[in-house]
Amino acid sequence: xxxxxPYLLLVPALLFTLFVLIYPLIQNLINSLxxxxxITGSSGxxxxxxxxxxxxxxxxxxxFRNTAVYAIAGxxxxxxxxxxxxxxxxxxLGKFSTIMGCLYTIPWVISPVVAGFAWKWLLNDNFGxxxxxxxxxxxxxxxTTWLGDPGTALLSVMVARVWQFYPFAMVMFLAGMxxxxxxxxxxxxxxxxxxxxxxxxxxxxNLKAVGSVLLVLGVxxxxxxxxxxxxxxxxxxxxxxxxxxxxxxxxxxxxxxxxKGSALxxxxxxxxxxxxxxxxxxxxxxxxx
Amino acid sequence: xxxxxxxSVMIVLALLVLLPVLWTISTxxxxxxxxxxxxxxxxxxxxxxxxxxxxxxxxxxxxxTLNSLIVATSATALTLLIGCLAAFSLSRFxxxxxxxxxxxxxxxxxxxxxxxxxxxxxxxxHAGLYDTYLGLILVHTAVLLPFVIWLMxxxxxTIPRDIEDAALIDGCSRMEALRRVIxxxxxxxxxxxxxxxxxxxxxxxxxxxxxTSSDSTRTIPVGxxxxxxxxxxxxxxxAAAAVLFSLPPLILFVLTRKTFIKGLVAGAGK
Numbered sequence: 001x002x003x004x005x006p007y008l009l010l011v012p013a014l015l016f017t018l019f020v021l022i023y024p025l026i027q028n029l030i031n032s033l034x035x036x037x038x039i040t041g042s043s044g045x046x047x048x049x050x051x052x053x054x055x056x057x058x059x060x061x062x063x064f065r066n067t068a069v070y071a072i073a074g075x076x077x078x079x080x081x082x083x084x085x086x087x088x089x090x091x092x093l094g095k096f097s098t099i100m101g102c103l104y105t106i107p108w109v110i111s112p113v114v115a116g117f118a119w120k121w122l123l124n125d126n127f128g129x130x131x132x133x134x135x136x137x138x139x140x141x142x143x144t145t146w147l148g149d150p151g152t153a154l155l156s157v158m159v160a161r162v163w164q165f166y167p168f169a170m171v172m173f174l175a176g177m178x179x180x181x182x183x184x185x186x187x188x189x190x191x192x193x194x195x196x197x198x199x200x201x202x203x204x205x206n207l208k209a210v211g212s213v214l215l216v217l218g219v220x221x222x223x224x225x226x227x228x229x230x231x232x233x234x235x236x237x238x239x240x241x242x243x244x245x246x247x248x249x250x251x252x253x254x255x256x257x258x259x260k261g262s263a264l265x266x267x268x269x270x271x272x273x274x275x276x277x278x279x280x281x282x283x284x285x286x287x288x289x
Numbered sequence: 290x291x292x293x294x295x296x297s298v299m300i301v302l303a304l305l306v307l308l309p310v311l312w313t314i315s316t317x318x319x320x321x322x323x324x325x326x327x328x329x330x331x332x333x334x335x336x337x338x339x340x341x342x343x344x345x346x347x348x349x350x351x352x353x354t355l356n357s358l359i360v361a362t363s364a365t366a367l368t369l370l371i372g373c374l375a376a377f378s379l380s381r382f383x384x385x386x387x388x389x390x391x392x393x394x395x396x397x398x399x400x401x402x403x404x405x406x407x408x409x410x411x412x413x414x415h416a417g418l419y420d421t422y423l424g425l426i427l428v429h430t431a432v433l434l435p436f437v438i439w440l441m442x443x444x445x446x447t448i449p450r451d452i453e454d455a456a457l458i459d460g461c462s463r464m465e466a467l468r469r470v471i472x473x474x475x476x477x478x479x480x481x482x483x484x485x486x487x488x489x490x491x492x493x494x495x496x497x498x499x500x501t502s503s504d505s506t507r508t509i510p511v512g513x514x515x516x517x518x519x520x521x522x523x524x525x526x527x528a529a530a531a532v533l534f535s536l537p538p539l540i541l542f543v544l545t546r547k548t549f550i551k552g553l554v555a556g557a558g559k
Contacts, residue, residue, distance in 0.1 A: 005463060006382035010390065013375035013434060019412075020405060020431030021397045027408035088299055096296065102546060103303045106310065109542045111492040113510040114531040118309035121316060121524055129312050129329050136328075163309070224401045226495045231514050245495075248403040253499065258407055265404035276399040 025269070031262035050263035059239055059247065060264065067223060067243040070158055075218035078162045079211065082169025087199075089170070090177045101174075108167035116231030119160035123147055147233050150240035157232045157241055161222060169214050176210040177203060216279040220272060244268050317341070317528035324525045341533065344526040349504045350512060350533075357508040359422055360497075361490040364429035368437045368486045369479065371430070376441035377467050381453070394435045402432075402495045413500060420502045428500060429490045437486055444478030445471065484545055488538050509534045 035046040054060050089101050107115065122128050123146040135142045146156040184202050193201070226245040229235060235242035235250065242250075244264065252261030304311075316324055318336040345351050379387060409428060410419070418424030448471055456466040472479070494510040501507050507515075513530055 006378040006384045009374040009378035012371040016431040016434050024405035024408035100299050100303055104306055109538050110535050111510055113494050113514045114535050117513055117531050118313045122309050122312050126327055127325055127329055132329050220399055245403040252407050262407055268401050269404040272401050276396055
């Protein structure tokens with residue numbers, strides 16, 4: 001009995017994991033190989049037909065490209081901004097830095113749906129403050145439709161996403177900076193190193209580990225991000241900002257083709273699992289063994 | 290002189306970063322004809338809290354709020370209960386299969402919602418739980434669980450074993466030791482974890498959107514997310530809803546800033 005205790009304590013958690021992870025994945029795999037339509041309710045063996053349908057769909061490739069751009073460019077941008085903010089906060093101006101740190105973190109605390117709403121309204125073509133300022137300064141013509149133009153929709157959503165994600169990078173970088181041994185800077189100061197050199201030769205190398213974790217984690221999270229795109233553009237106009245998670249919903253619950261949606265979600269799972277293993281590798285490499 | 294420059298740069302950056310927030314607050318207090326005005330104005334003499342009361346009148350936001358509270362509170366309680374047991378097991382016992390379980394937990398944290406949503410949807414429909422509180426609570430619990438176990442595991446490990454051993458020698462059983470010694474000591478950590486769980490469920494949009502279909506079960510993010518597309522003309526009421534909805538997370542964040550940031554760093558660094 002005593003030897004069973006650790007397992008018994010895990011049973012409830014295991015049941016939930018089974019329910020949210022293992023069962024849905026297996027069912028998804030079965031769905032993706034069957035002909036399931038919510039309209040007819042029929043279900044028969046379809047082989048790899050659903051996968052073929054996905055791969056032959058130009059929209060899939062377009063969404064894939066969009067998702068990659070959104071996840072990679074967005075994360076890199078957020079990391080650069082986060083690093084900049086962390087450097088400013090690390091100047092240690094006492095209470096002032098604390099308050100600013102708090103204010104800079106707010107975008108991370110706000111719900112993605114609210115963030116999407118706020119940015120959508122900010123970028124509104126007629127009544128948004130961004131358009132007003134930019135057109136006043138003569139940078140863009142009056143009434144620029146950021147979210148309604150296929151050329152700028154994805155970029156606009158990405159800006160909102162960067163806005164939400166950079167505080168996380170900032171907090172992590174700041175924690176990283178504060179754990180750098182002070183002696184390194186003192187030694188550099190004695191040697192007469194300039195601030196710029198100290199940054200490139202001490203700060204940056206010390207942040208490599210946390211930076212690579214952030215990069216992989218950020219790409220995984222952004223790759224999975226449904227909220228921001230759905231709230232701001234729903235993938236439009238003309239699918240110009242369509243990303244894979246939104247496309248799963250589109251296939252499954254708008255076109256009612258569960259088979260195709262399942263196939264796509266298995267493909268996403270494959271991509272994400274690869275990325276996750278990359279993350280595990282990065283994390284374990286960063287740990288002192 | 291240099292310090293003054295840094296300070297002013299930092300203040301300007303803060304204003305820039307908070308622009309979407311400030312603009313939403315400004316919008317939430319303006320009457321509709323002021324909202325749809327070009328050039329846009331930050332303040333107007335007719336500003337009031339009227340959109341806030343209008344919002345509750347025209348849109349079903351009081352129902353949404355109630356739904357969000359019920360779902361988030363129940364999911365938090367359930368997750369904490371199950372998560373505590375699992376984390377206790379993982380941090381205090383050595384047993385076969387432990388590493389595999391930890392790996393599953395870590396991987397399920399990365400699992401894309403999109404790749405489980407369809408079977409979950411089918412499962413809930415078969416079980417009669419589609420579009421119910423219970424269905425959403427169970428799914429939120431499952432989604433939050435890995436992260437909660439991960440966090441609690443960390444907190445439990447910071448409690449010295451000696452204290453627990455002393456309790457065992459004094460004649461406590463393992464479970465009594467958990468209840469009487471470990472849980473009270475881990476209380477601050479549990480509090481922080483509860484906060485994460487509550488915010489996770491409160492802000493969750495994807496599952497709530499797809500697994501509910503009627504106003505009587507929809508949560509606030511779903512209400513906001515759907516209305517952003519449909520009721521474009523009532524921007525001020527939508528902004529009011531967004532502000533109210535963001536208040537609980539913001540207040541909780543300010544109150545628990547230190548633990549919050551510590552948890553963030555710990556959770557992702559492990």
